[in-house]
Amino acid sequence: MSVRVRYAPSPTGSPHVGNVRTALYCHLFARRHGGTHILRIEDTDRARLVPGCEEEIVESIQWLGIEWQEGPDKGGPHAPYRQSERSEAGVYRQHVERLIELGHAYPAFDTPEELEEMRLSQQLNRQPIGYFGGLWREAGPDQAAAAKKEGRPYVIRLRMPRDKTLVCHDAIRGRIEFDSNTVDDPVLVKADGMPTYHCAAMIDDHLMGITHVFRGEEWIGSVAKHVWLFEALGWEPPVWVHVPVILGKDGKKLSKRHGDTRCLDYRAAGYCPEALANFVALIGWAPGGDVELMSMQEMCAAFDIDGLQPSPGVFDPEKLNWMNGQYIRQLSEERLAEAVQTYLSLPDTADYWLREEYAGRPTGEALLLLSNTLRTQPELAQQALALEQPRVVTLADFGEACAFFFQEEPPMDEAAVQKWFGQSHVPELLNSLVDWLFPFAESPNSGPAAEECEAFLRAWAQDHGFEKLGPIVHPTRVALTGKTVGPGLFELMAVLGPARMIQRARRAREFLW
Numbered sequence: 001m002s003v004r005v006r007y008a009p010s011p012t013g014s015p016h017v018g019n020v021r022t023a024l025y026c027h028l029f030a031r032r033h034g035g036t037h038i039l040r041i042e043d044t045d046r047a048r049l050v051p052g053c054e055e056e057i058v059e060s061i062q063w064l065g066i067e068w069q070e071g072p073d074k075g076g077p078h079a080p081y082r083q084s085e086r087s088e089a090g091v092y093r094q095h096v097e098r099l100i101e102l103g104h105a106y107p108a109f110d111t112p113e114e115l116e117e118m119r120l121s122q123q124l125n126r127q128p129i130g131y132f133g134g135l136w137r138e139a140g141p142d143q144a145a146a147a148k149k150e151g152r153p154y155v156i157r158l159r160m161p162r163d164k165t166l167v168c169h170d171a172i173r174g175r176i177e178f179d180s181n182t183v184d185d186p187v188l189v190k191a192d193g194m195p196t197y198h199c200a201a202m203i204d205d206h207l208m209g210i211t212h213v214f215r216g217e218e219w220i221g222s223v224a225k226h227v228w229l230f231e232a233l234g235w236e237p238p239v240w241v242h243v244p245v246i247l248g249k250d251g252k253k254l255s256k257r258h259g260d261t262r263c264l265d266y267r268a269a270g271y272c273p274e275a276l277a278n279f280v281a282l283i284g285w286a287p288g289g290d291v292e293l294m295s296m297q298e299m300c301a302a303f304d305i306d307g308l309q310p311s312p313g314v315f316d317p318e319k320l321n322w323m324n325g326q327y328i329r330q331l332s333e334e335r336l337a338e339a340v341q342t343y344l345s346l347p348d349t350a351d352y353w354l355r356e357e358y359a360g361r362p363t364g365e366a367l368l369l370l371s372n373t374l375r376t377q378p379e380l381a382q383q384a385l386a387l388e389q390p391r392v393v394t395l396a397d398f399g400e401a402c403a404f405f406f407q408e409e410p411p412m413d414e415a416a417v418q419k420w421f422g423q424s425h426v427p428e429l430l431n432s433l434v435d436w437l438f439p440f441a442e443s444p445n446s447g448p449a450a451e452e453c454e455a456f457l458r459a460w461a462q463d464h465g466f467e468k469l470g471p472i473v474h475p476t477r478v479a480l481t482g483k484t485v486g487p488g489l490f491e492l493m494a495v496l497g498p499a500r501m502i503q504r505a506r507r508a509r510e511f512l513w
């Protein structure tokens with residue numbers, strides 16, 4: 001039997017890292033087994049729909065490199081793939097009617113007030129909360145027919161069996177048993193005629209031939225209902241794979257307080273999709289061995305349910321940062337420029353750095369400068385990117401890291417000026433530098449190479465009795481970049497070129513005292 005899995009999001013909010021991890025596991029599992037991955041949109045809860053959310057789901061998983069073969073955008077043998085459309089097409093009706101005929105489901109006409117009263121009384125009497133045996137569970141067909149005739153609104157509920165052990169075979173946790181007496185009767189069809197998750201997802205999983213259901217472990221609380229629904233309809237249940245929750249490093253469920261959780265915010269913050277996919281896959285999945293950096297292809301080849309952990313996965317932002325840096329460093333010069341260009345051209349990027357929480361951070365402005373330079377002086381920009389490539393964590397970091405290359409007058413770090421410009425040899429050093437650079441500046445296209453810059457500064461040190469290069473290198477760096485940290489000095493000098501260096505060395509003299 002060929003593997004069929006589905007990612008079944010509800011378009012009720014922006015997809016976060018936990019959601020996309022489920023989609024990623026489905027993709028990996030399908031690829032590993034030569035199976036099919038289906039995207040199914042579970043949009044029957046009309047009140048909670050968020051406009052644009054389905055598009056965001058598709059964009060998020062596409063960005064991460066997750067593939068699917070059937071879905072609303074692709075069609076397939078089980079179309080339509082949006083549950084609202086399936087409901088309209090009458091896909092669920094016959095199965096719900098069959099359940100009613102078999103005595104496994106029934107209409108319930110309780111008013112919201114009656115349900116609230118039931119809840120209160122259960123609370124007061126310390127009884128389990130839920131619909132365990134209201135009036136309508138026991139009502140006969142005549143009573144229901146009369147209520148229908150009166151036009152009273154109603155829902156359809158699943159009649160949970162009594163005194164039965166319901167068993168879920170979870171691929172990660174093994175056998176999980178439930179006493180059916182502890183499970184209340186869930187609503188299958190709401191008063192507006194829309195099926196609930198319990199109804200639509202189970203019927204679809206069956207009709208679409210889903211072999212393995214990957215979903216969040218929060219569904220374990222409902223799985224007894226799902227097991228029973230399959231049994232009541234005489235259907236073979238799928239293999240359930242309840243993937244563990246993701247916790248922050250503080251042991252609390254991952255939420256906004258841990259920073260970004262929305263998938264596309266990671267893109268806007270400058271993370272590479274390969275890094276995020278790799279990182280997210282390993283929260284809760286141990287591929288065995290010490291391997292951490294894995295391409296999508298390697299993950300597809302290695303993915304196995306046996307490697308999924310039942311214990312919660314921990315989201316460690318430092319690990320993500322490390323991985324992202326590694327991915328950036330693996331890029332060739334061309335791919336790096338492409339990745340940065342793509343990043344800068346996304347409207348999300350600017351929106352992200354304009355957010356209130358980043359007000360005062362120079363990142364947005366620096367990214368704009370980088371973007372302009374990539375357009376007007378692509379060679380300079382690419383050389384600057386290549387020099388910063390070993391040091392950045394995210395694509396966004398390139399903005400501030402590269403800014404000094406492009407700024408007309410890079411700001412001078414006060415402390416650096418204090419520390420290095422007070423030394424008596426610095427004015428002469430800067431004068432010599434300018435003198436040395438002049439001939440280069442006069443013949444365009446022939447700036448000094450990194451080795452020549454190094455040779456010049458070493459010779460200057462020797463001629464002036466310096467044993468170490470530090471007192472030469474540091475003030476030169478501050479003069480040319482305004483900072484004490486950055487890429488190798490000789491390399492950055494070669495990229496800056498003679499004209500810029502002359503201008504900056506002259507400007508630095510204004511800071512001398």
Ligand code: GLU
Nearest residue numbers: 008009010042201214215
């Ligand atoms: N629509 C459900 C949700 O978004 C999906 C659960 C499932 O995968 O079955 O939570």
